[in-house]
Amino acid sequence: MSSTARTVVTGIGVAAPNGLGREEYWKALLAGENGIDRISRFDASGYPSQLAGEIRDFEPKEHLPSRLLPQTDTSTRYALAAADWALADAGIGPDTAETLADYDMGVVTSTAQGGFDFTHREFHKLWSKGPEFVSVYESFAWFYAVNTGQISIRHGLRGPSAALVAEQAGGLDAIGHARRTVRGGTRLVLTGGVDSAFDPWGYTAQLAGGRVSTVTDPALAYLPFDSRAAGYVPGEGGAVLITEDAASARARGAERIYGEIAGYTATFDPAPGSGRPPGLRRAIELALADAELIPSDIDVVFADGAGLPDLDRAEAQALREVFGAHGVPVTAPKSLTGRLTAGGGPADLAAALLALRDQVVPHTAHTASVPEEYGLDLVLDQPRRAALRAALILARGRHGFNSAVVVTAPAA
Structure with a gap:
């Protein structure tokens, strides 16, 4: 297979605080339905922040076989469900074995937090009861590669697989690596990112970063690019996508193609005090070059939207330098879900593909x-109708990770 083979998206599965499933998530974004509320998993009254983007209507036993429940963390359960939905959306199942063999299909995912909730429960058993009470599944349920492994096992996807960690940027990196894997000869790669860390230990770890908002109003706590921005709200969930070689997808009779992963780049910021510029502008420019596009070809940007003045200002500067002042519509729909860590980039990419499908840009809720x-x-107040052919999705992780993906609408 050519190293320049086109990589298209044929399936989307989303598990987000404001919607389970592709269409429910998309409808929630367009309707401005807020998934941020007071955290409910434990008593957070003594914490400096009490808000989170929680998934509240996910019942694991309704989505997964009982044998998987004792061995999976919350984040893995979301990943497995989203993978099921994405595969079904793409029309991939046992009846496709004649055209797609198990070694033709791989898995590349990202998680930044691992199985926090599972590990906390087992550590509590260790400290309070003794090592003989610790689950044998603790040996892998906490691990960053577990989502890749569990999805691969559940669906018999034995092709080239990987797991990546780059905090908020990791989900886009996983998608970029999936594209590279497809170009290397693997016909289909399931990819994306999912995170969850809403037990007391995991929530404390997120607060320790010093970037979480202490505002108590769910509608005002996370305001990307707003003059009142004072931090972000952590969320959980993410998205899983089915990426395929375009020719192979057509050959197997794929029901739909949402768009093409046309460009991808990752950069890293220089050390503080070096005097060198941040790497986000370079990531944007290299991703455009990889897609063989120029700035005027981009119709919408799904921004990282950190919700902190310094970081918002730096992202705005990078966009202004590439596209010019007010040169392209920009949106940050994650204001309705919180930052999903490794799941944030894939969720934004899913929204970007749906925006291309429906020719509408979701708004940045609450920012005024x-x-x-x-x-x-x-884009403020309400969704904006627009002619959309190409979208840029950005994500930045702590300590200097920058990732950019360009998606384009399917050919007519």
């Missing part, structure tokens, strides 16, 4: 006052 110095055409 964008500093003029940012020079952003931020």
